[in-house]
Amino acid sequence: MSYKEKDVMDFLENLPQKSTKKSSSKVSLNKKKANTTKKDNSNVLDFLNELEEHTKTAKSEEPESAKIEKESVEYIETPSVNKSNNEQASEETEPPVQDSNEEPEKDENEPAPFASFTSWFSNATSGKLGDVDSLLNQTKTTLQKNLGSMSKPELNDIQRGFKDLLSQTMNKIEEHVPDFIEDDDEEEDLMIFLQHDIPNWKFDKLCRSTFYNILSDQVQDGVEVHIKEILGDLSENQSFFEGKVNDAEKLCLANLEDTVNRYKASSEGKEPSKQSKIFISVVGVTVPLQQGTDSKDAESIVDPTKEGNFSLVFVLKDITNNIDIIQRSQSIPDKWIQWVLNYKKFQDKEIDPSKWVSEWIEQLIVLNFQILAQNYVVKRINF
Known part of the structure; x- marks a missing residue:
């Protein structure tokens, strides 16, 4: 060949x-x-x-x-041949040499x-x-x-x-x-309405960055995440919901439903957009110590349903894609929350316990937003 x-x-x-x-x-x-x-x-x-x-x-x-x-x-x-006998045949059969630069x-x-x-x-x-x-x-x-x-x-x-x-x-x-x-340039666009009454805990920044990072890694067309923070009525001395976790969950659902209804009323008659409208409500809940309960004994059991513990309840509702998620956080001692809320009391002290626990509280919030975002992706793709 x-x-x-x-x-x-x-x-x-x-x-x-x-x-x-x-x-x-x-x-x-x-x-x-x-x-x-x-x-x-x-x-x-x-x-x-x-x-x-x-x-x-x-x-x-x-x-x-x-x-x-x-x-x-x-x-x-090659075997030798008689030039005289083959010279004439060679001249007749040999093709003319063509210049390599010339095209046929x-x-x-x-x-x-x-x-x-x-x-x-x-x-x-x-x-x-x-x-x-x-x-x-x-x-x-x-x-x-x-x-x-x-x-x-x-x-x-x-x-x-x-x-x-x-x-x-x-x-x-x-x-x-x-x-x-x-289709090549179509991005997933999320509009998150974040409702809570816990200021200065960077909820909006942590929520946006967590959803963006997780969805950017797992969604093929890219993602845009927008946050609108909705703060509830705050008292001068901030306090969290005190009672059972189940009751805190009901409060969280009621807050979320109220936010959704107000949004629907304000957007009635407007043209629908491609944005996914997501509502997230967060409630912090403290299980108070009952009369006669030893605080040191209560702190030995870290459980969101037990006395002397603090936890967060998250409720997510995507009204565009019909997704609902209810999530309860890991609990931490309620004493930690009080240290962070009253950090000014320790400014003149040699020891400031609020600095010990503030990082762990932030990690608790980030972890729950990560779980919430991942669960949201799983539900969106019906996996």
Whole structure:
């Protein structure tokens, strides 16, 4: 097999098969139809890139291939022949030497070797485009059948022909799928209404950064997170809900429902947007010590339902995607909360216990927002 045929065979073998690109762990939060168009487009672009790379490789390796072939011929021992007997036959049969820089002359009336293939490919892509992998396999078969009529200079014609035809095919894909380009840039947009009555605890910043980080890592089209903080009525001396956790949960649900109703009333008549409207209500709850209970004994049991403990209740409601989540936090000693709330009392003291526990309280808030955000993603994709 000559180097020309070898190059063509290499070209055929290098045509892309099914995409080997590793699947991403990111998911789409929106329920869309299977996005086969993007896969087809990727295969088409891979095909063009490999075709162009093959042509460049063929050009760069051509002189070396010719040199190797020439050297192999020089080392072959041939039997001696009678020059006088074969001189005339040699002159008659030896073809004229053609300058390597000159292109072979072509008969203007002779049809282009690529014309039949061009016609076939155009017909294959004129209707509704099917699976690109199948189309490329048909292309391989057709090229192999016409391999004997193709030569090295015609690879340039093949390259130009493929670029033109595949460009037309991509345009037809866009016509069949109007949102072909728009889907690529579509981001998930979250509008979070955060309702609570715990100021100076950075709830808004921690909520936004946590949701953004988790969804950015797991959502394939990117995410935008907006926060609107809604503070309840605050007294001068801040205190948390005192009572059972179940009662605190009911209060949290009531606060959330009130916020949702006020939002719906204010947005009535407005055009719906693509934003997912999420409402989160947070209530801090303290289980007070009962009369006669030893505080030291109570602090030995860290449980949100036990006396002397503090915990947070989170309720999330996505009115756009019909998602509801109720979450109770890990408990911490109520004494820690009192230290943080009354940190000014320790400013002139040698020991400031509020500094010991403030970091852990913040981590408690972050952890619960992380669990809430992850659970939200799981519910959005129905996993």
